[in-house]
Amino acid sequence: MKKSTSLLLSICVSVSVASAETIEWTSGQLGGGWYTMAAGMSKIIEQNNKDIRLKIVPGGGTANPSKVQKGRSLLGFGLDSITFLAVNGKDIYKGKKHDKVALIAGGLSDIMFHAVRSKDSKYTNVGDLLKYGKDQKIGITKVGSSDEKIFSWIMKYYKTSYQDLKKRGFKVIHANYSEISSQYKDGLIDYTFMNLGMPGASVIDMLLSRDGIITSLPNDLMENLRKEWGYNKGNIPKNMYKGQDYIANTGNMSTILFASTSLSTNTVYNITKALCENQSQLGNIHGSMKNFTCENAVKNANIPVHAGAMKYYKEMGFIK
Numbered sequence: 001m002k003k004s005t006s007l008l009l010s011i012c013v014s015v016s017v018a019s020a021e022t023i024e025w026t027s028g029q030l031g032g033g034w035y036t037m038a039a040g041m042s043k044i045i046e047q048n049n050k051d052i053r054l055k056i057v058p059g060g061g062t063a064n065p066s067k068v069q070k071g072r073s074l075l076g077f078g079l080d081s082i083t084f085l086a087v088n089g090k091d092i093y094k095g096k097k098h099d100k101v102a103l104i105a106g107g108l109s110d111i112m113f114h115a116v117r118s119k120d121s122k123y124t125n126v127g128d129l130l131k132y133g134k135d136q137k138i139g140i141t142k143v144g145s146s147d148e149k150i151f152s153w154i155m156k157y158y159k160t161s162y163q164d165l166k167k168r169g170f171k172v173i174h175a176n177y178s179e180i181s182s183q184y185k186d187g188l189i190d191y192t193f194m195n196l197g198m199p200g201a202s203v204i205d206m207l208l209s210r211d212g213i214i215t216s217l218p219n220d221l222m223e224n225l226r227k228e229w230g231y232n233k234g235n236i237p238k239n240m241y242k243g244q245d246y247i248a249n250t251g252n253m254s255t256i257l258f259a260s261t262s263l264s265t266n267t268v269y270n271i272t273k274a275l276c277e278n279q280s281q282l283g284n285i286h287g288s289m290k291n292f293t294c295e296n297a298v299k300n301a302n303i304p305v306h307a308g309a310m311k312y313y314k315e316m317g318f319i320k
Contacts, residue, residue, distance in 0.1 A: 020051050021267065026059030026073035029141055031178030033197035033286055034059075034077045034255070037109070040285030041275060048274035052267065058176070061146025061195065062092060065258070069098040074260045075271075076101075079111060079146050079195075079253040080302060081230050087303045091229075092149070100261045102306035104272055105297035108255040109197040109288030112234050113150055115250065116203060118190040119211040127218045129191060130158040135169035139180040139189040147195040148174070150231065150251060154217075157224050177202035185209040197255065197288030199240055207242045214241055216249040225251060255288075259306050268308025276312065294318065 025042065028034025035058065042054035054075070059067060064076040065086035078086075089097035115126055122136070123129040129136060141147040155161055162172055173180070173189055181202040183189045187210070194202060206212065214236055225231040234252025238245055259268050275282070276294035283290030295318050298305050305313075313319045 020053045022053045022055055023075055023263070023267070024055045024057055024073040025075040025077075026057055026064045026067045027077050029058050029060065029145060029176040031176055031181065031202050032194075033109070033111075033200060033288060036201065037197070037255075037286045037289065038077060041282070044278045044281060045271055045274045048278070049270050052270065060142065060144040060148075061253075062149045063144035065093075065098050065101050068258065068260050069100050071100075071260060071262065074263045075104075076258055077108075078256050078258055080106060080256055081232075081253055082146055082149065083256060083258060084230075084302045101258050102261050102304050102309075103298060103301050104257045104259050104268060104306055104309045105275065105292075105294065106254060106256040106301060107296055107299075108257060108282075108292050109286065110234060111146070111195050111197055111253045111255055111288075112236050113147075113217070113251040114192070114194045114196055114200055114203055114236070115215040115217060116184075116192045116194075116206070116212050117215055118184070118187075119213060121190045121213075123191075124213075125215055125218055126154060126191075126193075127158060127221060130155060130160050130165070133165075133168065133170065136191065137171040137173070137189040138165075138191040138193070139173045139175060139183055140193050141176065141180070141195075142174045145195070146253065147193060150195060150225075151193050153225055153229050153231070154221065157221055181206040184212070195253070197286055198236060199287060203241055211243060214244045214248040217251060219249075222249070222251065258303070259308075261306065263306070263308070265306075265308040265311060268306045269311050270308075272309045272312040276316070 025038050027038035038056045061079045061082050064078050065083050067073045068076045085091045086093045086098040140151050184206040232252050236248040238247050
């Protein structure tokens with residue numbers, strides 16, 4: 001009798017696991033805040049929904065909306081301004097409106113552009129580096145990431161390009177955050193450009209072994225980025241990183257979580273509910289999420305809200 005009962009329980013558990021819905025979540029690059037955030041949030045969602053399984057995969061701010069649009073992933077992290085461009089078919093998405101991308105929650109964390117240079121580097125700001133630099137070594141994340149997209153806007157402002165930089169002897173490394181951190185520590189690159197929530201794990205790691213400066217972006221550059229690309233100003237507070245006893249003025253985007261419109265209302269409702277009813281834990285996953293509130297999650301939505309998220313927020317009275 002005991003053997004029969006054990007066998008039945010085993011079969012039931014196997015059927016339950018097999019019937020769970022597996023959802024791919026495209027996050028950020030390995031070693032970055034988004035990957036860490038997605039991994040932590042997925043545990044909360046799975047603990048509260050036994051029929052949902054989440055598979056976290058690397059991604060990037062500019063690539064993620066397209067991955068969800070094409071159905072390669074059903075959940076994705078994005079940046080408010082970049083995803084807005086995708087949904088409306090503008091800029092790099094010109095003529096390709098992403099009509100299958102819908103918001104679950106916005107304002108998850110502020111993503112600051114980290115321009116970091118070694119303490120012994122020749123040029124003190126990105127303007128001088130790109131206008132006058134020769135034979136310099138820089139590290140940027142891979143094409144398809146928000147980091148690289150912002151850097152391309154910066155290059156455009158200073159009337160340069162990767163081709164021009166390489167003609168001037170620049171060594172340009174495209175890699176993930178962990179690789180950039182390692183190469184900085186080893187002295188293979190002297191300038192890095194990364195778009196990260198604060199504190200950025202890769203920045204903390206690289207500055208432990210080699211001194212560096214968190215560099216402000218020039219005011220004229222920031223004005224251009226705001227005017228041309230809707231990229232907002234922000235700042236990295238003093239003492240955020242080793243040796244940083246000053247405020248670094250830079251650019252800021254806000255992290256959003258979106259889903260494919262093909263993901264069911266019920267599934268997105270349950271994902272939203274799990275995150276909102278455990279939002280006090282989010283700051284423990286990554287410090288950049290400590291100020292997130294579900295009450296304001298879609299308050300300033302600039303893309304359509306998914307029906308499942310909408311259902312939950314209406315039930316809670318967060319939206320009418």
